[in-house]
Amino acid sequence: MRRLEDPIPHIFHAHHIQQNEDIPFWLELASEQGDPILELGCGTGRVLVSLAQAGYRTFGLDREAGMLAFLRDNHSPDILSRVHVFLADLAAFHLGRQFPLILLPCNTLSTLSVKTRRESLELINQHLSAGGLFAxxxxxxxxLASLPIYGETEVEETINHPLSGNPLQISSEWEKTGNNFLLRWHYDHLYPDGQVERLTIETCHDLMPAETYLAEIRAAGMIPRALFGDYDRSDYKSTSPHLIVISQKILI
Structure with a gap:
């Protein structure tokens, strides 16, 4: 079996670049607020680059150097001229400027510990300009809390491995433990000789109710202005697939 270079950024990008139902939502917010725009947890740039392609000046922050290296290495100089990225933790970033719009997309907020989340929200508020929005x-x-305790492994799709071109089978499973929802993504690299190389990425989401998130946002100095249950801006309900929160910096 031939070992490839670190596959995680490549696989992450190949899997998630296909998921673009949220892009019009972020673009609409950008048109309302203007730039510069800061995206936290920008990864390989799925959202960030979409904003840059629309002409917005963007700033991205991520704690994974490999993700940012992929972003820099796989986009044109024209796009990169509107993209500025920083290697930093969400609970410890200081960019020395403020933004009319700060985004935390891609299900990141609920993966943070309580301490990290509160520290991050305080920094987000500090980096918002007067009247700025945090989404x-x-x-x-x-x-998620209404689901059974276990979800059996289910094959989601098969794509081409971004480095080898071999089939890459993507499956997922999940389990609930206490107040956490543990999601496992399995990426099975299928070699022509029948061997299988599995990469598993785990993500743990906090199952605390929506009101607790809103209380933390208020405590950081922002006011929740809108709650949506999906990217079509439909009202948030307990059965909605998403919790999307739009908050505004308190004007003093």
Whole structure:
């Protein structure tokens, strides 16, 4: 079996670049607020680059150097001229400027510990300009809490491995433990000789109710202005697939 270079950024990008139902939502917010725009947890740039392609000046922050290296190495100089990325933790970033719009998409907020989340929200508020908006999307905790304790492994799709071109079978499973929802993504690299190389990525989401997230946002100095249950801006309900929160910096 031939070992490839670190496959995680490549596989992450190949899997998630196909998921673009949220892009019009972020673009609409950008048109309302203007730039510069800061995206937290930008990864390989799925959202960030979409904003840059629309002409917005963007700033991205991520704690994974490999993700940012992929972003820099796989986009044109024209796009990169509107994209500025920083290697930093969400609970410890200081960019020395403020933004009319800060985004935390891609289900990141609910993966943070309580301490990290509160520290991050305080920094987000500090980096918002007067009247600026903070928008975050996460899986609806009420909907996740209603699921059974275990979800059996289910094949989601098969794509080409971004490095070898061999089939890459993507499956998922989940379990609930206490107040956490543990999601496992399995990426099975299928070699021509029949061997299988599995990469598993785990993500743990906090199942605390929506009101707790809103209380933390208020405590950080922002006011929740809108709650949506999906990217079509439909009202949030306990059965919605997402919890999308739009908050505004308190004007003093």
């Amino acid at each position: 975050a999307s996460l899986p609806n905790p009420d909907q």
